[in-house]
Amino acid sequence: MELKICHLYPDVLNLYGDRGNIICMEQRLRQRGIDVVTTGVSVGETLRASDYDLFFIGGGQDFEQEVLLGDLANGKTAEIKAAIEDGKTFLAICGGYQMLGHYYKTWDGQMCDFTGALDLYTEGSKKRMIGDYAFSFDELPGVRVVGFENHSGKTYLGPGVSPMGTVLKGFGNNGEDGTEGARYQNVFATYSHGCLLPKNPQLCDYILKTALQRKFGEADLAPLDDTLENAAHDYMESRLLS
Amino acid sequence: MAKYGIIMRMKKLRIILAIFACNLVKKLIRLLGRGGTDFPGRVALKICPDLLGHMAKGVTTIFVTGTNGKTTTSRMIEQVLADSEISYFANKSGANLLSGVTAEFAAHCTLSGKCRYQYALIETDEAAFKHISKFVHAKAVVVTNVFRDQLDRYGEVSHTLENIRLGIEGCPDAVVCLNADDSLCTSLADVLPNEIVYYGVNVPIYVSRVFELSDAKYCIRCKHAYEYRYVTYGHLGGYYCPNCGFERPKPLVAVTEVTKSDAEGSDVTITVGDTPYSARINLPAGYNIYNGCAAMAISHVMGFDLKVASLALGHFTCGFGRMEKFHIGSADLRMILIKNPAGCNQVLNFLSSISEPYVFTACLNDRAQDGKDISWIWDVDFERLAEMGDKLSAIYVSGVRAEELAMRFYYAGVPREKLHVEKNYDLLTDALTAQPLPVYIMPTYTAMMDLRGVISKKYGFKAFWE
Structure with a gap:
């Protein structure tokens, strides 16, 4: 068994420890005897989405986002859209999450067209939504995801997507409607870095299972010793929610 | 006229009161066994908001700013000042915001607000720099480097750069020493009217390096990817943009040779213009070679004896973490x-x-x-x-x-x-x-x-x- 991960723009969208999510997915697969190969695809490189099973897109700086918009339009957007409709698994965080939407409108009214892969859009605000936060994850009842958010964009979901869950503490998508993240087909999109997956092992395994099921039709992930992971999770959960 | 006299007397009274209160509160806090607070400076600023400007008048000031290496560079420059027998005071690294710098000046002033020293060596937080330089006009500024720092406080590196630019804007007469190897740092030269002196390291400093994400991968002028003739660490080194030609400027003050580097320190040659100076840097690790070079650049700009300066790098004390x-x-x-x-x-x-x-x-x-x-x-x-x-x-x-x-x-x-x-x-x-x-x-x-x-x-x- 082998899973192929594509890390999109690893050298540009790398602002908030996003590398940790890749490290986490790789190790949790290998510990189950599943091979994994991660390939970085960056600016100027051709993306052949059919080569991969799982895509990761992280967050970046505004300065570099401009570099990316041109590159996305140059072929990658079409590949990403096709892969999403084909049921490939995506994890997109913060800037990567916003980029999957229709557009980003800055607080002073400038429009930035994004990929439009997901039915959502983002509007800039002057106030940054920043801090540790927690949200429920609807598909795993009882699981409370902890992370760190840092965004000035407010994201609003269209009818074509559902949220990942409900904000328990913090701001989430926009600080208004209590939603956090977006789900569509096998896309998982969230504002949570911090880094997300290592201290939310159940969410990590759920995403890995989604990709494995798509590829092999079934996926059974043996339990791991998650003592350290749970300790990191539980510390933040109790600090935020008790 | 009489009214003006009263205003002036009130002003003087305010200054005296602010300095007195600042030093008193500081003593009280120490008596309580506490440290590292910016409260005394805040008290002083409440009483007299432009106190710092009065105290800094006539004092020859050097600012040290940048993401990493501010404190070590400051302690190196401090040793140069001490060895050159210059009358100076320096702020402590924890006191690098407006309130802290105000308290440090207050501690080194007479009650009427006259500084007891000719020189002030001020380490300043990048974000606080512009608030401090509004009141203190420096003769020289050194920027150590610009790296991705605490994102929740500073935001992106472009914000840090803008903060430093605004800080330097308050020092129009200062000579600015920039790290030639840091493309973020040198980009400041495009937007500053000041006289610039570059310092840098002409040779690699580590035998092997950790894997690092670059904080400046794309050209700040044209957004094309940089190429490097050599890398010292992080995004520092001999960068150039193959598209627009933006490149590492030739530094006037340069580390031209690293002969030894071990757990106790490094032996280097620092060349200023055409004159080489051998220096022992009293702290280990390659990044301290940069700090030593920055201290030499400031010494050059200030006209200190460079032989004395190069020797000072071998016996400065830093401590504090x-x-x-x-x-x-x-x-x-x-x-x-x-x-x-x-x-x-x-x-x-x-x-x-x-x-x-x-x-x-x-x-x-x-x-x-x-x-x-x-x-x-x-x-x-x-x-x-x-x-x-x-x-x-x-x-x-x-x-x-x-x-x-x-x-x-x-x-x-x-x-x-x-x-x-x-x-x-x-x-x-x-x-x-x-x-x-x-x-x-x-x-x-x-x-x-x-x-x-x-x-x-x-x-x-x-x-x-x-």
Whole structure:
């Protein structure tokens, strides 16, 4: 068994420890005897989405986002859209999450067209939504995801997507409607870095299972010793929610 | 006229009162056994908002700013000032915001607000720089480097750059020393009218380097990817843009040779113009070579004797979490303050370069001064620790976010049995002082303050605040 991960723009969208999510997915697969190969695809490189099973897109700086918009339009957007409709698994965080939407409108009214892969859009605000936060994850009842958010964009979901869950503490998508993240087909999109997956092992395994099921039709992930992971999770959960 | 006289007298009274209150509050806080507070300066500013401007009048001031290396560079320049027998005072590294700098000036003034020293050496936080330079007009400014720092406070590196630019805008007459090897730093020359002096390192400084994400991969002028003739560390080195031609300027003050670099320090040649100066840099690790070069650049700009300056680098004292040594019983502890991935990676570069086995300790807090967002620990190449094998005998993990840091080390490939989580500083100190091997302790700022408190209480060290 082998899973192929594509890390999109690893050298540009790398602002908030996003590398940790890749490290986490790789190790949790290998510990189950599943091979994994991660390939970085960056600016100027051709993306052949059919080569991969799982895509990761992280967050970046505004300065570099401009570099990316041109590159996305140059072929990658079409590949990403096709892969999403084909049921490939995506994890997109913060800037990567916003980029999957229709557009980003800055607080002073400038429009930035994004990929439009997901039915959502983002509007800039002057106030940054920043801090540790927690949200429920609807598909795993009882699981409370902890992370760190840092965004000035407010994201609003269209009818074509559902949220990942409900904000328990913090701001989430926009600080208004209590939603956090977006789900569509096998896309998982969230504002949570911090880094997300290592201290939310159940969410990590759920995403890995989604990709494995798509590829092999079934996926059974043996339990791991998650003592350290749970300790990191539980510390933040109790600090935020008790 | 009479009215003007009254206003002037009121003003003078205000200054006296503010300085008096500031110094009194500071003494009271010390009596209570506290340190590292900006409260005295805030009191002074409440009474007299432009107090700093009065006190700084006529004082020849040097500013040191940038992401990493401010304190070490300042201590090096301080040694140059002392050895040159110049009358000066310097602020402590913890007092680098407007309130702190105000309190430091107040402590070195007469009650009427006249500074008792000819020179002031001021280390300033990048974000606070513009508020300080509004009142203090420097003769020289040195920018050490610009790296991705605590993102929750400073935002992106472009914000840090803009803050530094605004700070320098307050010093129109200052000569600005910029790190030639840092493309973010040199880009400031495009937007500053000031006279610029570049300093830099002409040769690689590490035999092997950790994996690092570049904080400046794309050309700041045209957004094309940079290429490098050589890299010293991080995004520093001989960069050039093949598209628009933006490139590392030739530095006037340059490290032209590194002859030796070990666990105690480095031997280098620093060339100013055409004149080479041999220097021993009294602190280990390659990034301190940059700090030494920055200190030489300032010495050149200020017209100090460069022979004296180069010798000063060999015997300055830094301490306070900059490879600071503690000998407790037979234990050999070294404290290295960490603030961001760039700084942390340089510590790992250093640890890879030493040959004897050691114990590693890391303490991670997530309070405002540490950075509330700890995601950067995933950007640091801790995988390097796992590669060190038996040379790394154990890792102790502490601080508010110890659990997450321990998990990071585990995912970096460090075996579980080498990891010891101990959040209680009392017990941690007991464990560390019982080690037969050298212990390198890497705390974030508030974790360091907590740990120092425990060490000073337990082992009778005099309270040590900066």
